[in-house]
Structures are given as structure tokens and as C-alpha cells.
Amino acid sequence: MLKIRALILIMFLIVSSVCLVRVGLVEANFMPLNIPQHSIEITSDGNITGTDRIICRDAEYEFTGNISGNIVIFCDNITINGNGYWLEGNGESFGIFMEGIMGVTVKNLTITNFATGVGFSYAPRNCGDDSLVSNTILNCTLGIFCYEVKGAITISRNQISNCSTGIAAFEANNIYIYGNTIAYNNAAVSFAYGVDCFVYGNNFINNSAHIKSATVTWDNRRMGNFWSNYTGPDLNRDGIIDKFYMIDENNIDHYPRMSLIPETSLILSPRDDEPQMPWTTVLAAVVSTGIAAILVATLLLYRRNKNLKPYVEDPKNSDDAKKLPFEV
Secondary structure (H helix, E strand, O other), rough: OOOHHHHHHHHHHHHHHEEEHHHHHHHHOOOOOHHHHHOOEOOOOOHHHHHOOOOEEOOEEEEEOEEEEOEEEEOOOEEEEEEOOOOEOOOOOOEEEOOOOOOOOEEEOEEEEOOEEEEEOEEOOOOOOOEOOOEEEOOOOEEEEEEOOOOEEEOOEEEEEEOOOOEEOOOOOEEEEEOEEEEEEOEEEEEOOOOOOOOOOOEEEEOOOEOOOOOOOOOOOOOOEEEEEOOOOOOOOOEOOOOOOOEEEEEEEOOOOOOOOOOOOOOOOOOOOOOOOOOHHHHHHHHHHHHHHHHHHHHHHHHHHHOOOOOOEEEEHHHHHEEOOOOO
């Protein structure tokens, strides 16, 4: 009886440990970044302060000229349309900064000469589908920085060049980077401690290092990336190099492209492809199933042992080895 109780206690401790590990994988306790000094705001109620070169039409904020300064966005569910104009800094701070904001799209804007071109910061809630689309980001220390965000961020069809690091992420989940040209940076991408991040359909051209400290998925099981430092045979002429690109021991592009990927190519997000289950979800499901099986087996064994009655020989008839149930 004591052994069974001890086994049940051990199973409870294992389940508790798995739950704690799972929580640690999903939610870490990091402090948000400080709101940077800025000259322009889009306030939480949608007003624009600090410039007359941005006008608002419904939820779309349009540039009407080049702007020197930086922007902090406090408003959800809006679109910033650069209309081909420039946002220029003095080499410091953020060009565009968002913290805990959801549903923001920035498009058609050239962002240059900042410490960080675009920053997505701390979002303990799901911040959901922020997007950078068809922008040019250049001459920044960090082109794009995603810090401690839990919702999906899409970075697509951008030109990112001449930065120390093109795209950097720390404790950021669900980042989708596809259809970009990332060129002439010291490091193209750098990820740390994130999960479920996908990088595919991009052109990596003449970066000093294409990746730094990254462990991500480098294809969508149909399309990988073009790497300027990797060539190989394409015997069936399908545009995909016949041999995997082993970036390092933790990163493999299974479908490296033979030539530059044009922007007009069909590039699907993993959300449009066959479903991909995060490895953390798979691990939790496998462990939970195994623990449940052990608990069921333990319960059955306990019930069986409880119903069994050990036997002793009848001392009055030992020759026949007659056995009687011994009541406990």
C-alpha cells in the first residue's frame, strides 16, 4: 500500500514539473523596453501629434512628405502607409516603436539612419498580426527588432540593407519572415529564445553572416531561401538545389533556391500551407499521454492487488496441500 501511494506521489510531481516547464517555455518574465524619446505620436485614441505630414483617413495614416523624427504608436488596428516617402533619424533611438500594440501594418515606407528601424516590444497578451510590408530599411544598427512578443508578426516583401543586424528577435514567438531581400548587412538575422519562427522565400545576399544565434524553420516544406554563398546542382531544373543547405548543426534549409526569388513568386505563409504543430505542443501532448497511461496502469494494479487474497496452507491437511484464503 505504501509503495502504491509513493508511486502516485511521484507521478503527481512529474506532472507538476512538466506544467512548470511548459509555462517557462511559453511565458518568461522580462521587463518591457522603455518608451523612447520621440517627436511624433499616434495616440491611443487615434490622434496625430508632432507633424502635419501624416493625415488620417479612417484607420489608415498616410505620409504626405518626408519626415525627420521618430514615431511611437499607441493605437491598435491601424495602417501606416508611407506612400514611398522617407522617415529619417539621426542614428539614435527607434524609427517606429510599438509596445503591446496589436493589428498594426506599416507599408511603403523608407526608414533610415536609426539605432533601430522598427521595434515591436513587450506584449504579454496576444498582440496578433502586426505586419511590415513593402518597406525599405537601411543604415540602421538593428533594422527590425522584436522583443518579448507573443502574437504573430509578418515581415514580408521588405528591402533590408546596410544594417549591423537586419532582423533581430528576443523571446519572440510566431514570426513569419518571407519574400524579403536582406542584403549587405553584418548579420542578416539573429534570434534568441523564440519558438515557432519561420524564415523562407527570402533573398540573402552578401551579408557578412546570414545568421547569428538563430534556431528557426528555414522553409515552408515547399520553398526555402536564396543564399548568395550557396550553389549546387539542380538536375531536375525545379529551381531548388538538390542538396540541403546545412547552415549549422541547428539550422537546415531543406529547399534552398537556385536563383534569386522574384517578388512575384507565389510565397505562401505556413498558415496557408498544411498545418504545422509547434514542437512544444507535440512534446506536451506526448508527455501528457505517457503520464496518463502510467497513472491508469497504476490504478488498475492497485485495484487488482486490493481484490487479491493471499493463501496459506491448511495445517490440518498439509498432505493434500489444501489452501485456504487468508482474510486481511
